Amino acid sequence: MDVLEAIKRRRAINFFDPTKxxxxxxxxxxxxxxxxxxxxxxxxxxxxxxxxxxxKKKALRRCASNQKKVEDAxxxxxxxxxxxxxxxxxxxxxxxxxxxxYMKSEGREATVNAVxxxxxxxxxxxxxxxxxxNTAFFAMTVMLAAQGLGLETHPMDGFxxxxxxxxxxxxxxxxxxxxxxxxxxxxxxxxxxxxxxxVDEMTKFV
Ligand SMILES: Cc1cc2nc3c(=O)[nH]c(=O)nc-3n(C[C@H](O)[C@H](O)[C@H](O)COP(=O)(O)O)c2cc1C
Numbered sequence: 439m440d441v442l443e444a445i446k447r448r449r450a451i452n453f454f455d456p457t458k459x460x461x462x463x464x465x466x467x468x469x470x471x472x473x474x475x476x477x478x479x480x481x482x483x484x485x486x487x488x489x490x491x492x493x494k495k496k497a498l499r500r501c502a503s504n505q506k507k508v509e510d511a512x513x514x515x516x517x518x519x520x521x522x523x524x525x526x527x528x529x530x531x532x533x534x535x536x537x538x539x540y541m542k543s544e545g546r547e548a549t550v551n552a553v554x555x556x557x558x559x560x561x562x563x564x565x566x567x568x569x570x571x572n573t574a575f576f577a578m579t580v581m582l583a584a585q586g587l588g589l590e591t592h593p594m595d596g597f598x599x600x601x602x603x604x605x606x607x608x609x610x611x612x613x614x615x616x617x618x619x620x621x622x623x624x625x626x627x628x629x630x631x632x633x634x635x636x637v638d639e640m641t642k643f644v
Contacts, residue, residue: 444585449629451590454510454621460589462488465513465620468587472580477572479553480531483523484573487516487606497605502597502617511592511619516606517577519569519613524557561611570615577616584620592619 439447465488477483489498490513498516499508508514520526532549535541541549558564581591593616602614 439586439588441582441586444582448581448585448591449632450592451619451621451623451629452507452592453624453627454507454512454590454592454619455624456510458512458622460512460620462490464587464589468580468583468589468620471583471586472576475572475576475579477575478556478568479528479549480535481523481527481553481572482531482576483520483527483569484576485518485520485612487518487608489514489516489606498602498617501601501605502594505594505596507592507619508594508617510621510624512621513619515577515580515618515620516602516608516614517573517616517618518608519566519573519615521565521569521611521613522560523569524553524565525560528553566613570613573613573615577618581618589620590623593617594619 469486473482489495492509495509495511495514498514499505502508528550532541532546535549536543536546556564557568577593581593584591595616597614597617599614602608602617603610603612608614
């Protein structure tokens with residue numbers, strides 16, 4: 439499926455076929471495609487928990503406004519954004535940049551300064567925005583890749599973030615920008631038409 443077709447076909451699916459499973463291999467392939475998403479300085483400040491077992495999906499449903507699709511989907515992906523990815527990943531990214539020829543080692547210090555200058559100290563709001571923004575790009579790429587692999591998705595932010603953190607052992611400083619249900623459309627379900635505001639209403643050419 440080409441990318442334009444995947445964009446057009448993607449819908450937020452409310453009714454998943456609860457009898458369908460997706461293999462771990464397929465989910466890993468999907469996430470690997472997702473990691474092709476761009477990220478600031480290539481810092482990739484994201485993590486994912488793949489919720490597949492019926493017990494854990496039930497627990498997640500309780501944290502997610504009791505949304506039935508959470509339990510019916512073959513899997514639900516918890517997208518986690520890590521504001522501390524700067525500390526964790528920067529050295530590794532810079533090493534790779536030098537190794538692959540993106541930069542010379544003399545440029546290392548200037549890049550470190552640029553990153554901290556842009557995203558501030560660990561607990562700053564800038565850090566939270568950085569992590570959540572990049573992880574949202576990742577989640578969107580995963581959703582389009584899923585479409586390409588013949589799967590359906592549904593992004594959600596109707597959940598209690600603290601409850602999910604507690605249930606799945608996610609540390610306090612991390613952020614959950616969204617969870618995404620993944621699976622197959624229940625047979626016989628017809629989707630309602632989608633609507634969008636016209637491009638002219640939200641676009642200015644200057
Ligand atoms: C960040 C985000 C959070 C959302 N949260 C929910 C949710 O908790 N429950 C839900 O039923 N739909 C949720 N949606 C789905 C939207 O309602 C849906 O994408 C929108 O109505 C457009 O429909 P379409 O995706 O089928 O084109 C969410 C979408 C996004 C992008």
